[in-house]
Amino acid sequence: MIVRHRCDNPPCCNPEHLELGTQTQNVGDMVARARQARGRALPQTRLSDEQVSEIRAAVADGERQRAIAARFGITQGHVSALASRTYRKDVA
Numbered sequence: 001m002i003v004r005h006r007c008d009n010p011p012c013c014n015p016e017h018l019e020l021g022t023q024t025q026n027v028g029d030m031v032a033r034a035r036q037a038r039g040r041a042l043p044q045t046r047l048s049d050e051q052v053s054e055i056r057a058a059v060a061d062g063e064r065q066r067a068i069a070a071r072f073g074i075t076q077g078h079v080s081a082l083a084s085r086t087y088r089k090d091v092a
Contacts, residue, residue, distance in 0.1 A: 002026060008033060047072065052082055052091045059083040 004026050007017040030036050047055070051072060058068050065079040072079075081087045 004029060008035065047074070047082075047088075049088075049091045052088045055079055055082050056091075 001020045002023055004019050004021040005012055005017060006019060007014070009017070012018070055068055055072065059065060059079065060083075065076045065083070069076045069079045078087070
């Protein structure tokens with residue numbers, strides 16, 4: 001069991017704002033409250049939203065994925081995942 005914060009304020013120690021629960025419940029709270037990092041907020045993200053849109057447009061225009069990957073310094077697999085919206089679904 002872990003202590004979950006109902007008020008979304010980790011330093012809070014008001015007993016009325018705390019409850020016991022599982023890690024699974026805690027992660028569910030995070031997702032339900034849209035508090036997980038996405039897109040540019042992730043520390044490992046190297047591409048801007050504009051670059052992701054540019055990659056998708058290049059794929060749609062028929063440019064070879066390997067050429068796109070070389071231009072942006074990423075792998076062809078990453079280009080494919082961006083084009084199919086497996087990654088960065090939040091970018092138009």
